[in-house]
Amino acid sequence: MPYLFTHFKEKVTPDGEQVYFGISxxxxxxxxxxxxxxxxxxxxxxxxxxxxxxxxxxxxxxxILTTDLCIAYRMDENYNVNWQNVNRTGxxxxxxxKTDDLVNFSEEKLIYFGRDDFGCxxxxxxxxxxxxxxxxxxxxxxxxxSDYKHMSIYCSVTxxxxxFSEPKLYFTKNNEIxxxxxxKVGDTYHLFYKNADKPPMNMxxxxxxxxxxxxxxxxxxxYMDKExxxxxxxxxxxxxTLPDGRWCMMLDFFGCEKSKMGYVPFVSSEPGSxxxxxxxxxxxxxxxFKHGRVIEITAEEYERLKNM
Numbered sequence: 001m002p003y004l005f006t007h008f009k010e011k012v013t014p015d016g017e018q019v020y021f022g023i024s025x026x027x028x029x030x031x032x033x034x035x036x037x038x039x040x041x042x043x044x045x046x047x048x049x050x051x052x053x054x055x056x057x058x059x060x061x062x063x064i065l066t067t068d069l070c071i072a073y074r075m076d077e078n079y080n081v082n083w084q085n086v087n088r089t090g091x092x093x094x095x096x097x098k099t100d101d102l103v104n105f106s107e108e109k110l111i112y113f114g115r116d117d118f119g120c121x122x123x124x125x126x127x128x129x130x131x132x133x134x135x136x137x138x139x140x141x142x143x144x145x146s147d148y149k150h151m152s153i154y155c156s157v158t159x160x161x162x163x164f165s166e167p168k169l170y171f172t173k174n175n176e177i178x179x180x181x182x183x184k185v186g187d188t189y190h191l192f193y194k195n196a197d198k199p200p201m202n203m204x205x206x207x208x209x210x211x212x213x214x215x216x217x218x219x220x221x222x223y224m225d226k227e228x229x230x231x232x233x234x235x236x237x238x239x240x241t242l243p244d245g246r247w248c249m250m251l252d253f254f255g256c257e258k259s260k261m262g263y264v265p266f267v268s269s270e271p272g273s274x275x276x277x278x279x280x281x282x283x284x285x286x287x288x289f290k291h292g293r294v295i296e297i298t299a300e301e302y303e304r305l306k307n308m
Contacts, residue, residue: 001243002302003027004102006052006064007292010254010261012079014072015041017048019064021102022289023297023305027242032286034308040097045110046070049095051123051179051236052292055135058128061100063161065124065137068095068110088148090120094139096161102301103308113156113167119148123236123291127182129210134159136210138170140178151176151196171214177203179291181237182210185272189214192237192249200232201225202251204274220274228278230255234264236291247271252291262288 003024009016018038022030033039042049048070055063068091074081093110113121119142127136138155142148152172157165171180176196183190191205191214201224205214224231233255242248247270250263265283266276297305 001025001027002297002299003240003294004054004297004301004305005030005289005292005294006054007263007289008050008052010258010288010290012072012075012258014048014070016290017050017070017072018042019049019052019066019097020289020292021305021308022286023302025302027240027248027294028282029284030286030289031306033305036286039308040064040105040108042066042068042070042095042108044068044108045093045095046073046091048073050291053123053125054293054295055126055128056295058130058133061098062102063126064097064099064105065111065126066095067091067120067122067124067139068093069120084148086120087142087151088119091122092118092120094121094124094137098161101304102297103304111164113164115167117144118154118167119143122151123179125181125293127184127210129157135161136182137164138180138182140180151178153177153180153193171212174198179235179237181239183239183271184210188272190239190272192239194235194237199225201228202231202234202237217274223274223276236263238263238293240294240296241271242267245270247273247276248294249276250294260288262290 005022019040021033024030045068049066051067053065096109098106122140124139153170155170156167175198179194181192204217204220207214234251236252239249247268249266268276
């Protein structure tokens with residue numbers, strides 16, 4: 001069962017904040033695609049791609065969405081970044097490409113959702129709602145009403161990635177949250193997200209409805225607090241099922257020098273089980289994959305990407 005990992009690289013130059021592909025035959029051992037060079041390079045907006053999302057459409061083909069942001073362009077001469085300014089003036093649109101074969105791509109497009117009060121649209125992800133045959137796009141944003149100081153998860157719905165519903169609030173808490181990721185196992189929706197503070201760590205909640213309400217998972221919070229060193233230094237969760245039936249949760253570790261940043265794997269016994277164990281020794285990466293998404297692909301798609 002092959003897999004595709006869409007991601008970016010953490011660098012101080014703009015070429016890192018573009019769309020990269022990684023592939024794997026088994027979900028454990030990953031290879032670079034296109035010689036480790038970007039598969040797609042942004043030309044519009046802020047000319048950067050962070051938080052790379054990919055979704056396979058139920059009608060065929062794929063859509064790639066990214067945060068429209070290049071932190072490298074916003075660094076000063078000492079490589080410092082004004083993150084408060086980024087949250088106010090950053091990604092005002094989401095970047096999108098479409099592709100039928102993962103090799104040939106449509107023209108780049110910026111999606112504007114019609115709200116001028118968003119500060120920055122971070123980390124878009126897509127969940128396909130089978131019952132309504134529509135796609136829920138969700139992302140983290142600050143808004144003008146809170147002086148761009150409180151991030152929550154907002155959403156929009158589309159059936160074709162051409163027209164989009166007016167954005168609305170999807171999930172919020174008293175503290176800032178970001179990096180939402182949704183998985184459905186049986187009749188349960190699993191929402192993974194990152195608490196920015198109080199406490200700063202990845203969280204998990206569940207619901208029987210896609211739109212909640214969601215119930216907080218206290219045991220997962222206890223695990224992150226007690227078993228994970230520096231839990232606030234992980235973000236960008238993505239979860240997928242391994243060929244042996246185990247559930248893999250990848251968390252993006254950023255609490256170190258840039259050359260050592262990247263995803264760290266946690267594995268549980270089966271989909272839906274939150275009894276994770278940190279097992280980096282079972283996985284290999286050609287370099288640090290940053291904030292992205294893992295999907296299953298076919299053997300034919302794997303070979304096509306390997307020869308890119």
